[in-house]
Amino acid sequence: MSEITAQMVQRGRGPTAEEAARRRKVARDVRSARERLTSSIGLERAFDYELLRVYAQYRRGAFLPLVTLACLVAAASAFWAPILLSSAWCAAAIAAIAVNTVLSRSFLRQDPDGLSLRISRRRVIVGELAQSAVWALLVLVPLQVDAANARTYVMVVLVIVAAVTTMLAATVPLAAYAGLLPLCAATATLLALSREVETVLLVGMAVCAQLFFLFLSNHLHASTVSALQSRAEKDAIFGELEQAKANSDEARRRAEEANLAKSRFLATMSHELRTPLNAILGFSEVMKNEVFGPHAAASYKEYSTDIHDSGLHLLNLINEILDLSRIEAGRYELNEEALQLAYVVEEGRHMMALRARAKNQTFREMIDPSLPRLWADERALRQIVLNVLSNAIKFTPPGGEIVIKVGWTSSGGQYVSVKDTGPGIPEDEIPTVMSSFGRGSLAIKTAEQGSGLGLPIVKGLVDLHGGGFQLKSQPREGTEVIVTFPAARVMDALPAMAEPAAPARSSRAA
Template sequence: MSDLTVEMVQRGRGPSSEEATRRREIARDMRSAREKLNSTTGLERAFDYELLRVYAQYRSGAGIPLALFAVAMALAAVIWVPPMVAGMWALCVFVAITLNTAQSRRFLRLDPEEVSHALWRRRFAVGDGVQSVCWSLMVGLALTGGRVFALFGLVIAAAVSTMLAATIPAAAVAGLVPLCLATLSYLAVTRETDAVMLVIMAVGSQIFFLSLSQRLYTSTVGALQSRAEKDAIFAELEQAKANSDEARRRAEEANLAKSRFLATMSHELRTPLNAILGFSEVMKNEVFGAHQAPSYREYSNDIHDSGMHLLNLINEILDLSRIEAGRYELNEEAVQLAGIVDECRHMIGLRARAKSQSFEQFVDDSLPRLWADERALRQIVLNLLSNAVKFTPPGGEITLKVGWTSSGGQYLAVKDSGPGIPEDEMDTVMSSFGRGSLAIKTAEQGSGLGLPIVKGLVELHGGSFLLKSKLREGTEVIVMLPASRVMDTLPAVDFEAEAKKAEAKPGRRRMARVA
């Protein structure tokens, strides 16, 4: 079993997202390297087939245009050679084109898994070489005066051959060599300057077409690699979506199990707690007579206080679990925020007076009512005031503010004069069961659920929660409720005007009947 680290506890079991991404990249690189080792071209094996397929598609689609070009060349060559010779040359080229087209279509019909890449690469190279030899036979026109026309035809044939065979470099070279040799053979017939310049230009054009085919090959390989990377990304996204769906399903099952567990345990814990609280209260109040030993009364008080603390903790856990699960239902009604704050201050006042703490209030009593859950608002205010009393030292001051927000909503601010919260512990304080280091040292014991519950209840009302704190200056919590929760005051009803309208309506109806 692997060691459990703090990082693993924070993010859960399993690797982090960065580590998972790095592992996927390593696996993809290893798979690519393995396929390159099994390939004959140094590329991935899937690329070998794709390059052959593209070549076959080009060849099978160019059969008819090449045949028509050969016929046009043969008809034009009749000017310099007998029709029979031109026809035989055209027939030879046509047969080579037909064989290459048939071979390409046969390749396209084969199962990709059964294709021998090296064998078909050689076949295509041989087919291109044979077809180029047939094209190069037009060199015979040089002996009859059609020198420029023949060079033009050889250049066009070289351009077509290298472009069609660009995805197989060996086939492109095999198709270009016979044409280059045929072009250079003109130098054996004549040494005229014009003829030499034409031959040099023709050979240079053919070599340029070969370089273009190499660039086309490079761009095709790049396009295949981009498509492979895109397919890999899509596959990873689909896998990630499947993992996300599975994780969501497990999270929902875990959440349901947690809800069932909390519902069961709350019942199982509250039943004995009721007995503990009831009997401890009887013993604490000495209902059946005074204790013979004074320590028994202290023990009874400790039992009762501990039971109340446990009951409050259970209630807070249940409230937080309902909020996180989205099952906390708001029982909304018209409530007065200032009145709730004043009632809660009176409830907390006894604890504050025990620590010689004072309250300073800045409450706008003219605020209209809010459409909200009174129990939730009361819990928000009680939690904030309880925290303020906990963290404020004896003799300190707690400030309460209730008023309008700039957007037309209402806000509640509770500020204490306690030790404050370090900036790096803000997230810890806002997490469930999280408590700051200064709170552990100076404050009373608590569950660490007060602020998360407050934040969750405020967000259920569509409001916002702001926590501000500085060391040795205290902490301020601001709860802002939206303007949509504020109930506008309806205009006063003019009873005299309403009575006049009511009297006028029957009169109109009587007039209508008379008419």
């Protein structure tokens, strides 16, 4: 049977974070490309609407300034043209400005989903063209009089209007071009009124200025599109973060429900499993010891021994799973008392001595006998020592040596160190070994089978005591497990208290 790898398990749980991010990026790119294909200007539809909305806001806000400018220009042109002509031009200019403003207000009031962006854009282009054409009619003023200052005045007004038009219509480039075309044509017609060098130079400068305003308009359009793209990316990121938060909340809720279901399952199954196991262990031990007489077949005794050993293994596995579950759920209660760490370690070594002798292994102890007592849970401390020693015996080859050290830490705490001469653990497999049911590759090949819960339980119990857990290992150089307890748990001996002196009795003469 092929071995199940971590990658296969991960794929079974769903896509990785990198894969999910790549899929989101591809989906976003496809959506953006689809919107660009359906757009008339090569941008996303949301950008089309935003650019038109910005234009409409500019036009709506420029109504009063433009009307004021038209009135001032008409009043100034009355110095050269008849008042009736100036008034008619002013009325036409105000009417064109009002029409564009009304169209802009109507656009802003409509629902974006029900708008036809193509029609709206065409209205904007036609409106700009018509309004600029009205402004271009100012060239009629120099036709009334042959005055150089009148031509200069009209040229200055056309340049100002070109600057205002290109800036207001910057977010709709075609509208900016349409608005600038009549103004440039009107400026060029001034050459027909005079062929003087000064006039040619002024007209050339005016046309160049208008083209420069068009360049600034294109630059402003590019900046606006860039700002919209940045805002869209930011909104997309916020949306992804909100979705990720929602997914995280849902995953946490499911994890809490699963953890609760696991706790209920373990609480129920622990009783359901232990009750028949106790019967199996009891009856198999009776048959193994032949309490009611020898077996008719020698194989029955061997079978009963296997049943008893298998039952003990299953009971130990159940106990380890329950212990780890209580530790992970934070329900493992510590019954703390003053203990001698050296005594607990020595007792654990004595309990494991029979297993070590069976493999011809030797213990080498370096224990400081002057260590004071430690405030800890005796059952948890004994389980820590037994798990670490059991691992060392399992992974040490026959004839190997196990070194046990107990002493002071540099910070004033106490530590236990167990080092074996087993196959060791590659550095990249240490996280696997520290996970529940995890086992290293070399350990699987060379050691006895186990549940893979020993070290996670040890680390959980050490964390409950506020201590530290360290695993040092190199392939073919052995493994060292170091468990430290903080100085706050060391019970320093207090100095003896001096009894107060009894007060001296004084005799008084009668």
